[in-house]
């Protein structure tokens with residue numbers, strides 16, 4: 133087995149695993165709010181990065197604008213799959 137075959141097999145295994153993941157779980161956690169669905173202010177993010185405790189939460193949290201408060205996002209592989217299906221459906225109608 134050559135190195136090229138090994139690399140090709142590894143890439144194929146990764147692609148198969150990712151497509152399986154997109155089939156089983158099409159939604160992943162939102163990257164902006166880490167899946168919480170709440171808007172995290174830049175100040176809280178900076179405090180978390182520095183290790184200082186976050187300020188007291190005195191007002192109601194706003195929903196994340198990117199995921200509209202759901203905390204979920206469509207995976208890129210699933211988005212590509214949906215786009216390809218839409219193109220196929222439009223072309224064969």
Ligand SMILES: [Zn+2]
Pocket residue numbers: 162163164165166167168169170196197198199200201202203204
């Ligand atoms: Zn979000």
